[in-house]
Amino acid sequence: MSLSSFMQPDGRNLSKAGITLLMAPFFMLIGIAFLYPLISLLSISVTEPELGFQNYERILDTPVYGKVLLRTLWIALLVSILSLFLAFPVAMAMVSSGGAMAVFITACILLPFWSSVLVRTAAWAVLLQRNGIVNDLLQAIGIIDAPVRLLYTQGAVVVAMTHVLMPFMVLPIYGALRNIPQDYGRAAAICGAGPLRGFIEVTLPLAMPGVLGGFILVFLTALGYFITPALLGSPQEMMIATLISQQLREFLDWPFAAALVGVLTLFVTAITLVFSRVFRFDRMLGGQV
Template structure:
């Protein structure tokens, strides 16, 4: 018993030692700046909630918050629609085909977000590839405004965040034993029924993880909305940066961060209650 207790003690000590660098980095790079911003939003220049009241009193800031939530939801749905069929194909592929598909999924992660965003700027501008193609096909008589729109922002963000949806779904689908589908087919189940009653329920952990990851990343996206959307399609991250870097209004920036944090935590809790993400994680 003493040997088992000693081994467990050493294991706990080793675990704590391994986690210490990560926890220290998390505290210094994330928790400390966040705490400073939240403190200034509540106690600078004196204990007050006027900065938070300003967020909801001015309709401009409410529209920015609503736009952030709306675009994040659109990007999440778009990436799910694109990622699930691709993950299914990857699950059923082997050899060189699978390697090619994996490379195509991971390729955006190997390229800078800034480079990908500028590529979309070239594609969607007034004299870009899309406008030239539309005019050559006779679908439009002149250039169409594609850049600096909400659709352009959602499209570019979905392209950047697609791997974060594909990989969790692919991992969940790969963990489904092939015997389940074969047994259902031998019992007379159609491919549609196999998908609805077997594949989809068992892949929900990957879907839940991917949706949550993409939605949270979309909420804090900065480079792509700033370049593709411009001032007309400003999102919360761009607004916070403007308050900190240009207006030097740190207390109000902290209030914006606090509101975004509360909304995000509320949505995560609602998402967890709806899809049971904690049950999925605990069952793996």
């Protein structure tokens, strides 16, 4: 088979066979490293200790597991919203800045990727402890009279997860904002729109592909987040990933842990399908308007 068979007639672009050949190693990796382990794990949830859906019925019959799932959804939603409000101004600053300032902002966004999530989470544990900087600062400015409990709370989990996941919100928004021609803003100003109206009616709608892409990326990642809730959260504020780890490590209950994974996978798949139905992923990822 010649190389020309993998090219389109114009000789410049790959044919469908060429694209399939290039993508084959990726799909093989996904199948071996993700799909096969996931299917094997989910099969355990319905075959052990006996064939049936007893493990899933246990999730439905025990209210605490439903509360954990709802708490996970709430925290993931809250982290996504906070990341959006913090990331949008940063993305706008990246687009509007130039020279050394643009390099500095970009470095601040990318540098966290060079350190472990565990290190960043441990740093928040140091900051939020009773004798940490945050408590000392709050006492210094008179907001509190004595150290308060900040660590091992839902607030600590939300703040730390927002810090860790915010870069995943900044980059898609930055890509969408960068594709907006500057002439649009000047045209809005010429038509009499002020900065706020121009942002609401011009910039924000055109940036929505990046906003939606970053939001779904952060939300789905937060649903299965483990390290930060495990280190900064409390047993009373447990999320589903921590619950799965507890079932595996402490109780060695693999079938029930597999059922929890199945429920989480179902939620992630359903949310992804809803977003893909309402919003086109090619627009979200490509930042096109």
